[in-house]
Amino acid sequence: MQKTLLSLTTVMSLLVALSGCQPKVETPAESNDRQRVERNNQQPLSIEQSKPAVVTEPAIDAKTCLDLSKSMQKVDETSKIEAIYAIQKRLKNCLPTANNAEVLSLLTDYQAMYKRFLTISQTMEDENFYTVMSMADEGKKVPEPLLKTLNPRLQYFIRLVEDDADVRVIYLGEGYYEFTHDLQAMVDIFTPYLRQDQKAFIERLAMDNQDILWNDGGIAISFVEVIERAQFWEDYIARYPKGYAYQDAKHLSEVYRYLILFGSENTQWTDDSIHEFVTPEYRPLMLKLARRPNSVLARDAQALLDFIALTDSQRQEKYPTSGIDENGDEMSEWAIARYQRAEALPMESPWQAATKNCFIGVFCVEKDTE
Template sequence: MRSEIIHLSICSVTIVLSCLLTACQRPAADIVHETKEAPKSEKTTPDLTQICQNLKQEMRDMNAQRTTLAIEQVNQDIRLCLPLMKFSEQKELMNLSQKMYQNFLHLDRTSIQQQAFENYVLDQAAYPTIQQSQFEQLNIRDQYLLRHKGQAYIELIEQDGDQIAYRRSPQYLAKVFAPYLPEPEKVFIENLAEQNTQALLKNNSINLSPDEIAKRAIFWQKYIQDYPKSAYLSDAKILKNTYSNLLFQGIESAPISVHFESQSDIDIASWIAIKRLAKSNDGELSKQAEKFQQFINMTTEQRKQKIQLSAKEQNKLENKPQLLLLSQLNQYLNLYPMDIKRAKRDCFSDAICSSS
């Protein structure tokens, strides 16, 4: 009896092994076939129409309690919808995106938190291994934004006057919007974004070399010629005029000259850039550079004879020799006076100009 049981057990093991071997030896094609036939989980296709219909409201709803992940998702939806829009709608979306980031970056700090924020950022720039205890003194939203700096086009800048602030990077419009815009507007945004990556003013001085200023003036002069129907034509003219003024005059707190009486009275780097421009073939700017050299070589009497100011202007500036000089220079070079800090249009913070 016992031998029969052993025999049956051996047979059972043999059968199981045989089955296993058979399964292992089945053709690979059968296994693949079964895999293909396995039921798949259904994936819902995003409704693009619905996404675009909801987009504006999503942008309006953005606030300072949301995450960088949330704003990046909205930016992704913007990329999906822009190709389906007319330029007028794209411009509306750009305006909304500015408000969206303003709401996202809005902060209500106490005076103590404001001081702690400025100290922390400045100290961290000097000492990257700053203590965690200082970080914990910050407003909770500041802690979040500093941890996620660099994400969702958020960056920190030092504004003129040593003020530290968050801003949406100028590259935001260049990367998210520009690829889907008409050519003139695309070129405008991409180039202004690149230029405004670097602050124009710092410590009440111009933060650019005269060569770079001349280069930018030439670019905007050419842009005006190449894209006379651009939606941003008037802003391009502001930029061209601003950089022309910076090149030939400087700013009030950092002029390129005091008396404009001789070559030795002109900032050396500015004189070299102007002299080079006068020898080039860059249209109006080259002519202005030539006239600047002529102006420098004129005597006070020659200026009075050749540059006729109105009687009203003459009387107004009679006892203000420095302002009289600048007024004569403006008229002789056909420059339009400007004050960057009090300008009605801010063209130096983002990839488009905005009302100040």
């Protein structure tokens, strides 16, 4: 009996010892914490180091992916939104098998597909078009009798807007409306398979171009946002000197630099004499921008601040003008101030030599192919 007890005691001791040697089983919370730390430690710093995420999807027939571009080309202004949903499903399966060039090509095709899908033909009988589009833009429910006065395709799109499908109304200014879609939702399908520089460029355009930049000759965004966009593109071309669409990024940087300094036809940041800002909050924004290190924008901001501080006599001494324009007419104070500002801040309009439009969709496109 004593031997039996001794044997049992020995066995139990061995089991306890062995259990102490087993690896600790992570709880779900511990596993999530560890994975989160590992993710945070992965910070791509260059194009070479930045690789697309690896996303595993169910296997799919190769022919289905090869024909995907052709399938997108079949979607047009007569299609239903279910055709787009079907394309989205196929993309989620095919993109993990595509190389970088193929992913960009599919994104280009997808954007063109949505543009065709949202094409509308505004006809003379659609007399209530602007009323209905204005209501939809403001999130108002369009009464059925009013909706019925539009052509069937317009009715279909308005119902999609009201049903929270990926269709929305956008006001383009000067009385024009059109239908658009969620650009961020579109790029979210593709960005897991793109390099970091490509992702940064495309996601930025998706965010900025969701709404209009211009409205009736004026700038449709705030001065704060103009500055923020200028800083983003200056940072992008500095961080990715060999990055995706580098020349397009340089053009965008120049556009927002120009808007900071000169505004637009119907949007000015300063008074007519360019002696003070139209809003007191603008001055500290420019002072902050002038302190930006290693920045062309900082130089611009300081130059504008210096010009604003000059008296009229100081301006005439530094940037003399006869007061007569090229037509032989006397220049107004407004015209003189702008002439002297142009002398103090020499910068060509970025639109003079521009061949691309970077303010529609998520790519800069040649103007003759818009």
